[in-house]
Amino acid sequence: GRLRTVVRTNITKAYSQAAFASMRDPDVREIMQGVLFSAILDESTTDACIDLDGKEYKIDDPYVNKVTPPIFFNCRSTLVPITIEDEFNESEQVPIKPVGDFGFYELDEKGE
DSSP, rough: HHHHHHHHHHHHHHHHHHHHHTTTHHHTTTTEEEEEEEEEOTTTOOOOHHTTTEEEETOOOTTTHHHHHHHTOOOOOOOEEETTSOOOOOOOOOEEEEETTEEEEEETTOOO
């Protein structure tokens, strides 16, 4: 089970990083405003993903690198592109902190 979790999480991370890199590609960058954090909301959803769900961030905001899914093992969230054709309302950053050696993040109650 552990191996399956690690493989699934790393495949998701590779996919998410590639998708986000394509959003910042110079050929499409001029039409990109930002990204929307989208979580699957059910009984398995973590507090971190619940708090990030629906938040919008500028495409070039360094904070987006911290919250690009997966943000923990078995994370099912994704970033949805927001183009210049879409309404964009920048959200405040959710306080997070790193977890473990993989660079995943969790909410930080103190904002530290």
